[in-house]
Amino acid sequence: MLSIAKKLSISKKLTLIYSSILMAILLVFTLFTFVLIRSFMIKDSQSILSSNADSISNYIETNGTINKLDSLNLSQDINYIIYDDNKNIIFSNTEKVIPSFDRHQNKRFRGKDAFERKGGAMSTSRSLNVNGKNYYIYVTRNFEDIGDRAGDIAEILITIGILGMIVSLISGFFLSRKLLQPIKDITRTAKEITSKSLDKRIVLNGAKDELNDLADTFNLMIERLQIDFEKQKRFVSDASHELRTPLAVISGHVNLLNRWGKNDVEQLDKSLKTLKNETESMNRLIENLLYLAKGDNDVLSINKEELKLSSLLRDVVDETKLSYENVEISYHSDKDIVLKADYSKLKQVIRILIDNSIKFSKDPVKIIIAAFEKDDEIHISVIDNGIGIPKESLSKIFDRFYRVDESRTKATGGTGLGLSIAKQIVEGHDGRISARSNLGEGTEINIILPMLSE
Known part of the structure; x- marks a missing residue:
């Protein structure tokens, strides 16, 4: 993995990082949303069960009988059965088989508002005593519908997540290219710069960011290089010119002496003095050049x-x-x-x-x-x-x-x-x-x- 990552360009790395982060966020958001919606649906179902169970209990306590219990305005998807002490069904609004129970062991009939999911249904129960008679109320609601709806929502969220990932990859690619454009400009300009094109500069976009600072720093560096290079060219040209003059004088007098001047005492003396003066002048020039070169190379010794x-x-x-x-x-x-x-x-x-x-x-x-x-x-x-x-x-x-x-x-x-x-x-x-x-x-x-x- 590391070897593959090293071969990737910065823009591709940024795209992968950006997309991975966004994908992780989408995944967490999808899971969180699914869990939240499912939890809400379960709580809503529990609330409906409790409300209907309370309505049945209140009716029996108020009327002291289960007669006309079917006249209650209960939720349509609610099924309930009422048992007596002998586990006999004394009232039911459904023909569906509902699991049997043990009123002495099952916590559902101990006065607690508990819920149970079993056999694709969610249930709750109530127990009450009216006029010395015990009633055990068992209320159920189909839970498969909730699971189906939660599954549909999960599919929608997964689809949205996949689309989001695709969009994140595409947007990450173009965004990274846009952000890294100044670096590409720097690279292109650096490749184009030679000793004859030191006047090239990166065009700044005016943004106050790190990449703009980098481009500005690069321009300043090239400007300093251009100044130093021009100074060096001028220095070499001037040094060559300064050395050319005494060398021309020396060459002229040597040729003169070689032709006829060596036999002329006066001319010989004059030429020797000139040669001496020009040689001393060249020595001074070379010493000064070496002195300045030491300073340029930061090797000039200053003992304070x-x-x-x-x-x-x-x-x-x-x-x-x-x-x-x-x-x-x-x-x-x-x-x-x-x-x-x-x-x-x-x-x-x-x-x-x-x-x-x-x-x-x-x-x-x-x-x-x-x-x-x-x-x-x-x-x-x-x-x-x-x-x-x-x-x-x-x-x-x-x-x-x-x-x-x-x-x-x-x-x-x-x-x-x-x-x-x-x-x-x-x-x-x-x-x-x-x-x-x-x-x-x-x-x-x-x-x-x-x-x-x-």
């Missing part, structure tokens, strides 16, 4: 420890002043802020932001680093007086290989990955990074990190 933010900023500022004499850089903090972070990686983020400020600023370069606490968070702002960023580019500057000005970035030796790395490190610290800028008015990069838990 308690540190004083002012000490970190002081180190970065001092190093910048030693490297760039024409850069005016300062920092200030509301108080001595302590946070939990990876010292070297957070320092790397600040350096990336400072390097960008220097690359895209005109002399004299002015950079201010501010650190403060606000709304239970730590804020670090790097503000410069550079050329600024167009508003339409602000939402893209953290994307990999994105450049606001391609020619200017190339001239400064950038790879377009610095801000992407900074964003990845900040998010690895459960933080956020954003930018504010206007063309010609400088740029402000804001980092928000969680405070140290007490």
Whole structure:
């Protein structure tokens, strides 16, 4: 049975379950109805017997005789016999044979309103003493008619039950197909989706049920896959483009040297310097790509420890002043802020932001680093007086290989990955990074990190 059940589709399983439950309900209802009707018919027959037996007893007690007893208005299907102490029949309205009795042993004549079914009949009895004379009244009613009617009712109920089962099977089949349609849509859409058709979505029916939630979740999953896939395609394309340029330069100089440049000392020196610079540029690019790949695969190592933010900023500022004499850089903090972070990686983020400020600023370069606490968070702002960023580019500057000005970035030796790395490190610290800028008015990069838990 289990092996057969495993081979059935969900719709067939639901149909069987639904139909089985409905069949069980119909069966119980049919049995209950039959028992209830039969019980009602028995009680009705008992009530008729009691009423007629009481009428006969009351007549004898009232009149003191059995004369004209046949004038009583009794039920037509009632038969009765009256015995005396000697078991002689002293009155009867029927010629049918009625079972004999023992008035001393039979409970029917002990004043109890008891009923007995025997020989296709239901009976009850009464005993009374009138004027010193005992009367034993035995009243019967045909029970076969009741059985026949109960049988007819049973046949009707069984027919209704069978029809109900058939209807339940058919309705269960169509109902299960209707309920499972979203799953079929999901299956069909999933089969149709390829790398070239990630824009396909399941059409939602608007119902607020679990299957609609499943379809909505599936659509969200495909949307995320589409975004990630497009990012990956763009990343691979941009990486290929970035590597193609230095490789083309290297190939050109190698061909030049191979043809005639190796005999020209000046050209040889120039080509070697170019080859060295392009190789270093490729190394930086590859290192940055590997760094970002580690973050994408959740293997980027971030070793958090308690540190004083002012000490970190002081180190970065001092190093910048030693490297760039024409850069005016300062920092200030509301108080001595302590946070939990990876010292070297957070320092790397600040350096990336400072390097960008220097690359895209005109002399004299002015950079201010501010650190403060606000709304239970730590804020670090790097503000410069550079050329600024167009508003339409602000939402893209953290994307990999994105450049606001391609020619200017190339001239400064950038790879377009610095801000992407900074964003990845900040998010690895459960933080956020954003930018504010206007063309010609400088740029402000804001980092928000969680405070140290007490």
